[in-house]
Amino acid sequence: MSRSLRRGALAASALVISIASLAACGAGNDAQTLGVRPDNAAVSVDDVKIQNAIVITQPDPGAQGPAVVSATIFNNGRTPQTLDAITLPGTNAKVQLKAGEGNGPITVPANGSVIIGGKDNASATIENGHEAAENGDAQEVVFKLSKTGEVKLDAFVVPASGYFKDFGPTEIPKPPAASPTGSPTTTPTGEAGHGSTPSGEASHAAGH
Numbered sequence: 755m756s757r758s759l760r761r762g763a764l765a766a767s768a769l770v771i772s773i774a775s776l777a778a779c780g781a782g783n784d785a786q787t788l789g790v791r792p793d794n795a796a797v798s799v800d801d802v803k804i805q806n807a808i809v810i811t812q813p814d815p816g817a818q819g820p821a822v823v824s825a826t827i828f829n830n831g832r833t834p835q836t837l838d839a840i841t842l843p844g845t846n847a848k849v850q851l852k853a854g855e856g857n858g859p860i861t862v863p864a865n866g867s868v869i870i871g872g873k874d875n876a877s878a879t880i881e882n883g884h885e886a887a888e889n890g891d892a893q894e895v896v897f898k899l900s901k902t903g904e905v906k907l908d909a910f911v912v913p914a915s916g917y918f919k920d921f922g923p924t925e926i927p928k929p930p931a932a933s934p935t936g937s938p939t940t941t942p943t944g945e946a947g948h949g950s951t952p953s954g955e956a957s958h959a960a961g962h
Contacts, residue, residue: 795895797907801831802862804897807909809842809880809887810871810922815913821883823849823895823909824871824921829862831901836861837868839898840878847886850879862899871921879923887911 796805807825812818823840837860840849853860854868854876862868869875880886887893892908899905914922 795907795909797905799905800902801829802835802899802902802905803828803830804905804907807895807907808918808921809883809893809895809909809911810914810918811883811887811889811911812923813914813919815889816884818884820923821880821887822871822921822923823878823880824918825878825897825909826867826869827862827897827899828867829864832864833901834861834863834866835902836900837870837876837897838900839896841896841898842880842886843894843896845886845893846882848881850877850881852877852879873920877924883923889913 795807796803797807798804805826805828807823809821810824811821827837829835837851840851841847842849851860854874860868860870860876870878889911891911893911895907895909897905912918
């Protein structure tokens with residue numbers, strides 16, 4: 755076999771191995787973390803990697819109600835970290851964090867990860883989400899971790915529909931109840947109004 759053919763064979767083998775490696779990674783934590791598209795925002799700072807970060811609003815455009823931040827946080831360090839806060843710079847939004855289990859902080863274990871968003875996972879609820887984020891925008895989101903500090907990225911803002919339905923806000927505003935049909939406020943027949951004299955008594959008085 756010529757040298758050029760051997761080089762071509764080696765390059766082809768390397769390509770196959772690379773694709774197999776990517777497929778194996780895709781079948782691991784990264785692909786299953788949120789079940790969302792892999793082209794969402796991701797960033798790495800020191801031992802922390804944040805992947806699939808998105809802001810998910812109400813499913814109906816213009817609906818008032820909370821939004822959520824959804825992401826996966828990886829900790830490649832030797833010590834656990836806590837997620838102390840999430841902020842949305844440039845807005846007045848307040849983000850309420852809640853662990854998946856119990857009432858403690860959201861903890862990212864050493865050499866592990868934590869999912870924010872989705873059933874039974876930790877959550878990050880934007881209380882005034884309809885004012886803080888608009889669909890189609892790229893909103894800056896800051897994750898503050900106990901050891902790494904602030905990790906910033908720009909996250910897409912999408913409604914809780916289709917691909918993102920299962921990771922959106924759990925509190926969906928109910929449509930306003932229809933007001934009951936107005937009933938007349940007339941005085942029932944046979945009952946005199948307050949302060950008036952019954953007709954029978956008036957005729958009796960006129961005869962005296």
